Amino acid sequence: MKIALCQIDPIIGNLEYNKQKILDGYKKAIEAKADLAIFPELSLVGYPPLDLVEKSEFRKAVNNAAHEIANQTNSVGLIFGAITEDFDNVGTDIHNSAILCFDGEIQFVQHKTLIPNYDVFDEMRYFDSAESVSIFEFKGEKLGISICEDIWNDADYWYRRRYHKDPIQELLKQKTSVLINISASPYSYGKRAARKEMLSTLTKKDKIPLAYVCCVGAQTDLIFDGASMCYDGNGNLVKVGKSFEEDIFVFDTKENYKAIEKCEESFEQEVLNSLVFGLKEYCTKLGFKKVLVGLSGGMDSALVTYIAVQALGSENVHVILMPSKYSSEGSVNDSEVLIKNLGINSDNVSIQPVVDATLNQIKSILKTEVKSLTEENLQARIRGLYLMTYSNNNGQLLLTTGNKSEMAVGYCTLYGDMCGGLAVIADVYKTDVYRIANHINRDGEIIPKTIIDKAPSAELKPNQTDQDTLPPYELLDKILRMYLEENKEFNEINDVIDNQDLVKRVLRMVDMNEFKRNQAAPALRVSSKAFGYGRRYPIVQGWRK
């Protein structure tokens, strides 16, 4: 069977746009002589649709669009993802479904059985689980159709399983000859290797070909990397879709392909690609052509500016330098070199007159001396004020530049450097920011080496460096990785770090700054545990008080 994997980029809720994408893909699949065209999970709706699912008018519109798609099919099969309803008055009555149509009609619907509800997934909020799964005979093959999570619960592969049921084994018991899985699998570094290993184990064990189609695109903070995969009946990965772009390609289940060994790039290149793609998608889908960055002379804003140039072109990136009396000469010079290297436009305007005017006004009502921290925050906020004013007037999207280490410990100013519509590198640790910067410079200096080499500083008071307040980033990031990604706790972390005071202090900083992150811009997710939607901590709590 020739299966066209149609790796498309839907817009959440834009049914007309998504419908057209599916019909266009279907046409291309027909031209490529495919027997069947398959599209990702919820491809008609966009993933994740969140509470849009709860609107009955929306569901009705999805149902209409699904039938309009089916109406346009000929004998070539078409599988796409959509929400459907069952009206049995128990549960949500809504399903996350794969719809198979041909000859002008919906011929078969398979609901999703395993409903993920962890990290960034909230699907039990919306979807009832399938009561059963069935194969569907089509053009001489017994299709076993499943949806994303359905394939992630193999009893042999996982030591711990999330679910009791295993819909894939159910389908195999029914003599499935070709497995099809339609997915929307959010990107994080390492995820692709995990997919490859898991799917390879499964198809090898069960001696069955698999077409696994993923969506591509970014939906606010979630990035979908595409890289749809096909396996032959020996557990070999034999076809891989493009990364971070749409793709349509045909997989012939009867053909002998060469096995593909590697489908990942280096950490630095892959994360860079994902951030460039995520930013581009956010701007495109919201209709922003231009972005704005406050350039401090430090590493983070330099990297964000580089990413913006890659995503939107140098003509669409504007930076503003906003020195104060604490800004070093080096910072301004380094920024100017970067501006030249990237070929972007810039402005330079001092915050000092406004800092002075504000202090002058505010001192009249403060009953106490102005504290150092107050003055530091004030400077950051006036920079935020400038940037937002510029952004409001000229219509660019302001990008925030904080990294994950800073966001974790709250080394950032609410309504100051946290101002902006998208946090580009807030899921990248500071040590990884350096790794990526060095990677960018691998064939010659783009980000000035002086920026990479100097001690990180907020430059909000004289001779300040980040390490006045924070432990060295290598150590900090080691603790943060264990605490955030590995979900370890104080004792487990201290077993490695062997410094009770430090570990306690770092965990406490992370916990205490939940209130700041709660008001942060959405952050492009590139790790298995990002701040934001997938990590839900109480602001008010007393654990480890």
Next chain:
Amino acid sequence: MKIALCQIDPIIGNLEYNKQKILDGYKKAIEAKADLAIFPELSLVGYPPLDLVEKSEFRKAVNNAAHEIANQTNSVGLIFGAITEDFDNVGTDIHNSAILCFDGEIQFVQHKTLIPNYDVFDEMRYFDSAESVSIFEFKGEKLGISICEDIWNDADYWYRRRYHKDPIQELLKQKTSVLINISASPYSYGKRAARKEMLSTLTKKDKIPLAYVCCVGAQTDLIFDGASMCYDGNGNLVKVGKSFEEDIFVFDTKENYKAIEKCEESFEQEVLNSLVFGLKEYCTKLGFKKVLVGLSGGMDSALVTYIAVQALGSENVHVILMPSKYSSEGSVNDSEVLIKNLGINSDNVSIQPVVDATLNQIKSILKTEVKSLTEENLQARIRGLYLMTYSNNNGQLLLTTGNKSEMAVGYCTLYGDMCGGLAVIADVYKTDVYRIANHINRDGEIIPKTIIDKAPSAELKPNQTDQDTLPPYELLDKILRMYLEENKEFNEINDVIDNQDLVKRVLRMVDMNEFKRNQAAPALRVSSKAFGYGRRYPIVQGWRK
């Protein structure tokens, strides 16, 4: 059987504090000659603990604390809520459980069967469902113990049911003689009447007494109102715990009590009580003694200031007036009357010098004229800057004053009037803000009538009123209520409003401003659908484009 309902206010994650609360309550129950003391759902942990549940060290600490509590029991029974583990390696392996102990040991554990996963509830993220329920015989009674949601799925009461199972009916089949439900039921206006009606129907039908114990307190944005309830075997509500405060009281299942008809107050008084309580709790649990409000002379900041005074006392509320050249003389005078009426301290400082200094600096880099909206936002942001500077230096918590109507349509400035740690009235529609203000003045003017009577205005440009941009609030709120609380969509709303352009415009404003609300301070929840945790909308989406 004499059951002591112990309506306590736990702190999320503070196991030592919560353990002590439970032991203190148990001691009081013994003094009151109770046979059994019951505490709310997850009373040892605090509700909702969110991702703290995912930490194995945390769960271990909970287990230790649970055994420490059990160790201290004598022959009087004690039921409290905690998380427990099953280690079967399928699912989360974690349960939301009721633990019954006496004679120094844990004697019985009942897991929760129905796991809510809608609106503000995310419990399927954390908890596996009980496989079965069992009664427990204790002092001659057959106790049927359930947890919160378990009692909310009666097949006769609900037209639509969320779950297939009904653990209460299972318990009744086992000849339960006394029903016990331990709950953490978040407050919203009307919820108490719903509880009363549902529980009354159930106990009447099943001819069984019920002790329903709720927690009290506020956990960031969620308010728990207490008001624990007891029903006799005829479906009469016979005992009600205090509202918005801790309470311990004894219910004798054999005694004849008089039925209680009413357990709600007027909308205005109850919402006011809940907001005062929510603010007080937020400050107490975070350790803030004092709060700060920017007083504009308008209705919203006046109400927030009044609420703050009720919550913390006039000596702990500081307000700042920050006039600009667009501020009316009336606004300043009205504010001064309010300040006098409430007996609070205030400062007055013009934003004009900083507005001028900023415009002066920023004009040098703007290539275009300064737009009116830019200048409006600028003013709001400089007020935010002043307030945050004052708050940083003096350690008060800054309160935001936006109402639900404004937050819905984005009639507010990000990093401006949206600055602050808690949004006190962001779940109260503007029309309800007026209702509450008039209620406050029922026995004499506290909030100046001039503030209530004048046309709402942001005073960010000459002669501005809210209705230059927005439809009249009566009409706007009507649309918003249908869209937000009733989950209606365009066609359904327009059937009532009969103004396509207006309805379309309002819904579009709500959808478009998701990015602003995404960065908003947590808002005390008093309605059945508040912005924030319980309402999850995509920022980037194309429905109704």
